[in-house]
Amino acid sequence: MSTHHPDRSEGFTPTGTISTSANRRRVVLATVVGTTVEWYDFFLYSTAAGLVFGQLFFAPAGPGFAQILSFLTVGLSFLFRPLGAFLAGHLGDRYGRRIVLMLTLILMGASTTLIGVLPTYEVIGVAAPALLILLRVLQGISAGGEWGGAVLMAVEHAPRAKRSLFGASPQLGVPLGLLLASGMLALMALIAPGDAFLEWGWRVPFLLSFVLILVGHYVRKKLEESPVFLELSERKEKTRAPIVQLFRKHALLVIVAALVFAGNNAVGYMTTGGYIQRYATNPDGPVGLATADVLGAVTLSAVSWLLFTWLGGWIGDKIGRRNTYLVGWAAQLVGVILLFPLVNTGSVGLLTLGLVVLTVGLGLTYGPQAALYAELFPASIRFSGVSISYAIGAIMGGAFAPTIAQALVDATGGTAAVTWYLSGMTVVGFLATLLLRDRSGIPLGPDNEAEQSVSPIRGLARA
Template identity: 75%
Template sequence: MSSGPQHPGFTPTGTIQSTPDRRRVVVATVVGTTVEWYDFFIYAFAAGVVFADLFFAPAGPQFAQILSFITVGISFLFRPLGAFLAGHFGDKLGRRPVLVITLIMMGTATTLVGLLPTYAVIGVWAPVLLILLRIVQGISAGGEWGGAVLMAVEHAPKAKRGLFGASPQIGVPIGLLLASLVLALMAQIAPGAAFAAWGWRVPFLLSFVLILVGYWVRRRVEESPVFNEIAERKEQSRMPIVQLFRRHTLLVIIAALVFAGNNAVGYMTTGGYVQHYATDPAGPIKLNPGPVFWVVAVSGVTWLISTWFAGWFSDKIGRRNTYIVGWIVQLVGVFLLFPLTNTGSLLSLMVALIVLTIGLGLTYGPQAALYSELFPASIRFSGVSISYAIGAIIGGAFAPTIAQAIFQATGSTNGITWYLAGMTLLGLVATLLLRDRTGIPLGPDHEAEQEVSPIRGFAKV
């Protein structure tokens, strides 16, 4: 490792040996990411079920729902801002401070949504304030993921990066599971009109408790050993984002497309579209919201398991090969999703979502390790965060809105299926353009090796 000066207790890249220290890193990334995405998902679910009536009713039934889904997408437009800010300060000041700040931002915005008056009370200010809080959530989400990923992967032993990197990844399905369970419980406690009146607010207000837990856990984790080494050698990039785009623009685009293929399909459930489609009183299915939330919760479990498995599996067969298997399974899930949902059976909906989430897990579990191994150490936070944010815009930002618009224009789900299949194939093509860099050294003294382009057919970016 580095031959430069090292402070007492300095931990070289990926050499954590203590079981308690490893457990602390894993728990911190899982808990923090779970809190962040619980906040994000309850908003998406509420947008699919109640926000159209509460905040956008004057726009009319159909357009109100589209506006409600647009607010889900608006936050994605601000993810790059969060990624730019987090990447800049994460590469200059460290990973840990950024993680704590983004957690507080997300939790505060979510709690305030739970206190927000509706359109019937304050008129147009209700949707305006809702959108402003959603923007804060987007900035937070744009910065949080990259920090959590690097804290996990840069602490990990080389042979277990995929497994360690899966820890922040499983925070997303755990957040989905937790959000679904809380909403399902509230749909039972406050059914029908009571849910629309006050029941939907409780999951948002619970975020205040979760943020305290996440803050305590994240404060107990040491800074990333890679950043410590960079700081010891005083090699922080002065303008990491400028360096990133000067040397790695094409890599950022390809990495973003990998995530876009997963994210567009994932936001059929995490963005609230399937929940809305299955429960819409004016739609073809008309299932009760409570049972649908429970079905989505079950799919959150399969997503969690397949995500964790994929991280471990990518350490065995490589990130690229794991992704290729995942894209195939995800494509099968896409073609099953609406034919099974349209039967109107809860069991069929469950089968559809289980198959889909297995594919989603296989194309999400290796992402943390894949992204970390693509970018040089000095600009890694910026590269990881910005690629993720751009991929989220291309993929998930307006996937529910696009799906709703396709269905309203055609009266059929066939167009939605082909849209999702196209995004899956886009992710597969982007994956095939990358070399497998599983196990590449991550420390700053290997930047020359890290600078060699991971894009097939390129020697340098």
């Protein structure tokens, strides 16, 4: 560790004043609320894609292919997440984390609200799926830019000994967003069951996004900029072309970090991507449960995912990010193996149990991710590094996981192949984690760029 400069990001502003606990609480609140709204919007689409979009926007393709097309639109947005990450990475490393958080929140909310008023194929023909895809692409760009800014605001404001726990705060937005999205759709399935849900009930949660965006904007506009970025600005050390520098010096690290997330993301998108919801409610399938029951089970599993994500962040500060991940991968593999045997019983209780068990590993491999990623990259290109690694990992992992699962079931007539696929992705995440050194507690400020630039990949001296 460098000894000639203090790391002023560790609880200090560039002026040398201590970052107060009140300011840190505001950061935690702002990142939790903002990411919850973002992921509510994103997962709302994914769940609706499993339940209604196939019938409403892709019906002419036929029942089976219409559903595959619907899931493909979920994955399509992931292809644009790197674009959002590139744009946000450049803006975040050049102009600050805060401005990116405001822009992504507004873009996501506007796209989601417009989906709520979009006419169906029956009304405007092929323009309906075309507009739906366009709005989903805008959601993908927003999601690609949101995550990096949120996690860096949380981690760079955190005390060194609590980075993983603070970094878990924006991670909580994922299960909270899923909980809110599933809960709202479950409520509307009860208020407007059957044809009413298909006609108008599904639209209400999308329109609610307009209200949530106002709440998120109000909370985030009071947020102070990251102390690391303020220090870079004060010293005029911002990188002119951060993305070029990232790939010139750290391309392999980006791929390894992306593979770590891919192992978690592929499994998580069984619910956040809407696949389990569709599989378990399909009246022509082997399970055939009521929509409200399945959405209720997903909502309960989101609560357990929330708890284990927080626990993963807390444990990450106790035993290190890497060790927490390794425990999480083992737990995730158990959850993957048990998932479909429990779902296929047709019991709502056992379906819920399977989803809850799955969230143990998902939480333990998601809670410490913000701290792990932030500690991998040098300060001057950190926003680009974490955002692009996350976006690429999402493409490798969750982008087409529902589509792949649907295709495997259609081809084999069962779910065993899906279990093998998800198990393989879990092993990929485990192996990628083994390649990384644990850098828990490494100084994050620009005074320590030389130390941060030493490659965390085992066997490499420098990136």
